[in-house]
Amino acid sequence: MVDHGPRRGNKVALTFDADMTDAMRRQMRGGAGTSYANLKIIDRLERDGVPATFFLTGMWVEQYPDVTRRLAANPRFELANHTYGHHAFTADCYGLPRIAPRKMTADVARTFDLVSAYGGRQTRYFRFPGLCHDRAALTALAPLGLTVVDGDVVSGDPFATAWQPIVRAVLDQVRPGSVIVLHVTEANAPMTDEALPHILAGLAERGLEPALLSEVLATG
Ligand SMILES: [Zn+2]
Structure with missing residues (x-):
């Protein structure tokens, strides 16, 4: 389980979670134009050649096969696992519906299968929904040979109503x-794309350079 890489050098990892729940999927079917794939973020990263790592839910991959293909095709992007349907892996996790403990291993294994079909830079990195985990959840996933990645800089971008607090955080x-x-789920993190250029500028001012998660964890 890791929160960050070694505190040396100047590399930092931008990670984007691609959440998708049953409730979000229902909302998409009901509301024309609701998108949980923030293409403005991907456009910006690609235009500026910025490396990033995407934690994908299996359900998001199923919803956005073309976007997943685009992410996998970019050698500056790494792909990681964020569960199949973004269920809570602990009893109390931001009101997310809880997955039965006996289903945890299969849920995450299935998501690796879904994501790995796209090729590109695959990893065994995994992030729990809401970063919620306990000993039972970690034990359930241990056979999968994954690395749990929480993160030490939580942007607070879900449900943001302005970009400035995200940048400041x-x-x-x-x-x-x-x-x-960060989140690449436009409809419930609608300010992240506006925050991104300011984050990139602020990192550059501080002499910090975005890099792939695997690079940050390996070398700092
Ligand atoms: Zn999430």
């Missing part, structure tokens, strides 16, 4: 080796 906490937690 990131730049106040970030240090060499940091793992920054």
Whole structure:
């Protein structure tokens, strides 16, 4: 289980969670134009050649196969696992519906299978929904040979109504080796794309350079 890489050098990891729940999927079917794939973020990262790591739910991959293909095709992007349907893996986790403990291992294994079908830079990194985990959840996932990655810089971008607090939260906490937690789910993190250029500028001002998560965890 890791929160960040070694505190040396100047590398930091931008990580984007791609949540998808049954409730979100229902909302998409009901509301025309509701999108949980923030293409403005991907456009910006690609345009500026910025490395990033995406923690994908299996359900998001099923919803956005073309976007997943685009992420996998970019050698500056790494792919990681954020469960199949973004259920809580502990009793109390931001009101998320809880997965039965006996289903945890299969849920995460299935998600690795879904994501790995796209190729590209695959990893065995895994992030719990809401970063909620306990000993039972960690034990259930141990056979999968994964690395649990929480992150030490929580941007607080879900449900943000302005971009400035996201930028401030990131730049106040970030240090060499940091793992920054952001979301690529447009409809419930609608300010992240506006925050991103300011985050990138602030990192550059501090002499910090975005890098792949595997690079940050390996070398700092
Ligand atoms: Zn999430």
